Amino acid sequence: MTVKKTLAAAAIGLAMPLSALASEGAERLTRILEPLETYEASFEQQILDASGDRLQEARGRMWLSRPGRFRWEVDAPYQQLVVSDGEEVVLYDPDLEQATVQALDQRVTHTPALLLSGSADELTGSYDVTRRQQGSAERFTLVPRNADTLFEELEMTFRGERLTALEMLDSTGQRTAIEFDEVRMNPAIDDARFAFEIPEGTDVIRDSQ
Numbered sequence: 581m582t583v584k585k586t587l588a589a590a591a592i593g594l595a596m597p598l599s600a601l602a603s604e605g606a607e608r609l610t611r612i613l614e615p616l617e618t619y620e621a622s623f624e625q626q627i628l629d630a631s632g633d634r635l636q637e638a639r640g641r642m643w644l645s646r647p648g649r650f651r652w653e654v655d656a657p658y659q660q661l662v663v664s665d666g667e668e669v670v671l672y673d674p675d676l677e678q679a680t681v682q683a684l685d686q687r688v689t690h691t692p693a694l695l696l697s698g699s700a701d702e703l704t705g706s707y708d709v710t711r712r713q714q715g716s717a718e719r720f721t722l723v724p725r726n727a728d729t730l731f732e733e734l735e736m737t738f739r740g741e742r743l744t745a746l747e748m749l750d751s752t753g754q755r756t757a758i759e760f761d762e763v764r765m766n767p768a769i770d771d772a773r774f775a776f777e778i779p780e781g782t783d784v785i786r787d788s789q
Contacts, residue, residue, distance in 0.1 A: 616646065620644075628755045646662060667684055672782070677779075680786075734746070
């Protein structure tokens with residue numbers, strides 16, 4: 581998976597439906613996520629290989645609104661934008677003047693980013709969830725039950741019931757770690773934030789999955 585695709589997968593991960601519950605960890609995670617309607621934060625992201633060496637880093641800002649709408653802006657070291665209006669996801673690369681458009685369908689819901697903008701009571705049908713407390717941090721490890729996913733393990737860290745970190749591990753051992761700052765829970769977000777008009781002259785690729 582390329583670095584840019586990994587960045588996009590992480591973004592998509594933050595906006596998907598969760599799934600059906602049983603464990604104490606899943607119940608606690610659901611209680612945290614259930615009141616969440618909108619979320620805004622800045623982020624710093626690192627991609628590490630299996631030996632822990634840094635492959636890439638990026639920073640930017642993100643917004644999401646349940647159900648299924650999000651905007652993920654990478655500002656540095658290069659610009660990239662991922663936007664979902666709840667029906668389609670657009671990945672726009674201004675340097676390449678290229679946009680990839682795909683439906684926000686069931687396959688996309690298996691990626692890590694849709695974890696915050698769907699209905700929280702759907703969580704454990706798709707993930708086995710365990711919880712551990714480390715000082716002031718609550719950490720939840722999610723392992724997908726479906727093998728057709730882009731990651732093998734996902735960890736969410738909350739402090740004061742605010743999501744402050746997200747980390748995912750793929751089948752190659754590559755790890756994507758995201759730290760959130762300037763977190764705002766349930767802020768008012770204009771609907772226009774989740775709309776994107778593809779600039780004229782952009783090469784548009786429509787992904788039929």
